[in-house]
Amino acid sequence: MPPALWMKLWKADAVPQCCETAWRACLDILPVRSILHRRGVVGNPCCPRCSEVEETVHHALFSCPLVRMIWFASPLNLRFDEEGSVHDFFLSFLATADTNIAGIFLAVLYSVWQARNELLFKWKDSSIDQLLQRASSLRPSRVLLDDGPRAVQVLPSSWSRPLSGVCKMNIDASVTSSKEAGAGMVMRNNHGEVLAAATTELGPVLSPVLAEALGMRWALRLATKLGFRRIWIETDCLELYTFWNRQGGEFSHLATVVFDCRSLLPNFDVFNFTFVRRTSNGAADALARLAFHYGCMIWIEEAPSEITSITQDDVLASMAPS
Structure with missing residues (x-):
């Protein structure tokens, strides 16, 4: 990834652990089950969420059916329909996203990874609303779901009418x-x-x-x-x-x-x-x-x-x- 995009990742409006998780995902070094299975650490390479396919970094963070629901429900309303390269996705996304959008993305990404670990190691399952609420606390400007006076309005979930004459x-x-x-x-x-x-x-x-x-x-x-x-x-x-x-x-x-x-x-x-x-x-x-x-x-x-x-x-x- 070009140095300018790495810098953009680390300067995104999100706390450092969000940026670090994204950095590790880009380098394909998050300890997902497929990697641990190849190293002989675990016997089962399948995703702990859906138990349907091998858990790659992309699957854990984006393409697992349960994770896709989280991204679709997030303020970014993103869709991940198929397996792909995490590095290539970040390359494309960071090239167009501003600091605010990148921060929202990284906060949700970290919360997805954190929720996966809590499910795997603590048997604790979080709802989508709980996960997105947690993501909101990981952003210095708190633009996801904050109810405070400085909060940015969450995108409406339904069509709205234009002004008269427009x-x-x-x-x-x-x-x-x-x-x-x-x-x-x-x-x-x-x-x-x-x-x-x-x-x-x-x-x-x-x-x-x-x-x-x-x-x-x-x-x-x-x-x-x-x-x-x-x-x-x-x-x-x-x-x-x-x-x-x-x-x-x-x-x-x-x-x-x-x-x-x-x-x-x-x-x-x-x-x-x-x-x-x-x-x-x-x-x-x-x-x-x-x-x-x-x-x-x-x-x-x-x-x-x-x-x-x-x-x-x-x-x-x-x-x-x-």
């Missing part, structure tokens, strides 16, 4: 196992009424975040074509959101697509771009998956029947007192 556009992308990508978008007003919905196939992509960026560019072009000039975009892709807020200077396909997106902003009188939980982005997520069925399709002042129940639930949720 249209909210939720976007998402979906990538198949063969790397084919599709995208979906839905535009709604402050009453929750669908103004437009659309799907499109994006073709083969190199990475999920590139699919998200291509989907955003397509959605911005479509919004321009349909005459929407005051928009609020929501994405559940943290990597795209953090990349968007970075300073320029990078040369990559992703950077080129993001530059294209920025070049479209003069078409709008009002523009806002925010990151939300996946549970707040259900309609766009469903549309992205439907892209492989519908292809390039646009609905005006209506939506496909497959997402009607989602948009109705969003409206009801947005009416509930906070």
